Amino acid sequence: MKKLIKTGIFVLTGFVLQVSVASAHHAVQAQFDVQQIETFTGVMTDVELINPHPYFHLDVDTGNGQIENWSVESVALQALRRAGLLKRLRVGDTFTIEGHPSRNGEPIYLMVAITLPDGNRLTMRSLDPSAR
Numbered sequence: 001m002k003k004l005i006k007t008g009i010f011v012l013t014g015f016v017l018q019v020s021v022a023s024a025h026h027a028v029q030a031q032f033d034v035q036q037i038e039t040f041t042g043v044m045t046d047v048e049l050i051n052p053h054p055y056f057h058l059d060v061d062t063g064n065g066q067i068e069n070w071s072v073e074s075v076a077l078q079a080l081r082r083a084g085l086l087k088r089l090r091v092g093d094t095f096t097i098e099g100h101p102s103r104n105g106e107p108i109y110l111m112v113a114i115t116l117p118d119g120n121r122l123t124m125r126s127l128d129p130s131a132r
Contacts, residue, residue, distance in 0.1 A: 028100070028110055030103075031103060031108075031110075032099075032103060032109070032110040034100050037099065037112055038099060038109065040096070041094060041096045041097075042058030042070060042095065043092065044056060044058055045069060046091065047089050050077075052077075053073045053077075054073075054076075054077050054080060055074065056071070056072040056074060056089065056111075057072075058070050058097070069107075070107035070108070070109065071107065071108045071109070072108075072111050073108065073109070074111050074124065075125055079124065083122055085114070093116075093117045095115065098112045098113040098114075099113075100112065112124065112125045
C-alpha cells in the first residue's frame with residue numbers, strides 16, 4: 001500500500017511540474033505579430049536578466065518630442081551569454097532594436113536583432129522557421 005501511495009504521489013508531482021512548465025512558456029505568435037518587424041532606437045534604462053526570457057527597457061523618442069519606455073523580450077538568457085551580449089548591455093547606452101511588435105498595440109517587442117553602440121548588429125532570432 002505504501003508503495004502505491006508513493007508511486008501515486010510521484011506521478012502526480014511529475015504531472016503538476018509538467019503543467020507548470022508548459023504554462024510558463026507561450027507561443028510568440030499569440031502575443032507578437034511575427035509577420036511585421038519594426039526598428040527603433042533608444043537608450044537602455046533597465047536590463048532584467050530573468051528566465052525564461054530577459055527583458056530590456058529603452059527610452060524611445062516617439063517622434064513628437066515624447067519619450068516612452070518600451071520593453072523588449074529577448075531570446076533566452078543562455079543565448080545572450082553565448083553571443084557575448086550580457087557584458088555589452090549597459091544602462092545609458094543607445095541600442096537599435098529590430099523586433100516583432102505586440103498584437104495589442106502596447107510598446108512591447110520580441111527582439112529579432114540588436115545593433116550595439118559600436119555598430120555591430122547581432123541577429124538573435126531567425127525569421128526562417130526551418131532554421132529553428
